[in-house]
Amino acid sequence: MTTPTQTAASTAAAGCAAPDQAAPLPLSVDLEKETVITGVVQAAGGDPVAGAYVRLLDRSGEFTAEVVTSPAGQFRFFAAPGTWQLRALSRFGNGDATVTAERGVNQLSLTVA
Template sequence: MCGAPKQGGSLAGIDLTTQTVIQGSVWHDGAPVAGAFVRLLDSTDEFTAEVVASPEGEFRFFAAPGAWKVRALAPVGKGERTLAAEVGLNETTVAVA
């Protein structure tokens, strides 16, 4: 069986001095979007990974430092956000419309 890892939770035990973490949440009309498909794309728009947002709309990826695009797809709409991720915690919010 294949599936996305459970989203949210603590970063306890993660060494943020060596790891690049991209995490955030998906929102629509002032509320979190549970179950949105959240994709991580590299600087050439190549698909890298996908997770399903938690009931609180949260997502998390472990990636390399660099330019990334986070795209969210949900029944209420879609949205995306670009960011330059550095080693450590990189937080973002994706609004879907």
């Protein structure tokens, strides 16, 4: 579990499990440097989908990362500036989106049906 006081050194020593997607951005995250892609997975009616698997694919369509959405349907990636594809898998269906990300926080929503 990522904590707000986590340091860069402890981040480097950590493993690969996705941090808690509902937690606030750790204080150690430098938004001058990081490209955060974040948002909410929604069902067709607009309800948030918890426990959906969201995959970040690079410009060639290759898998880069995957997280599981929070109880409020939230997901978050730390990427780099450029074009990325997002794909959500859930019991309620799948959905896709494309984002052209810049440094800082890039927000979007992803609908599954």
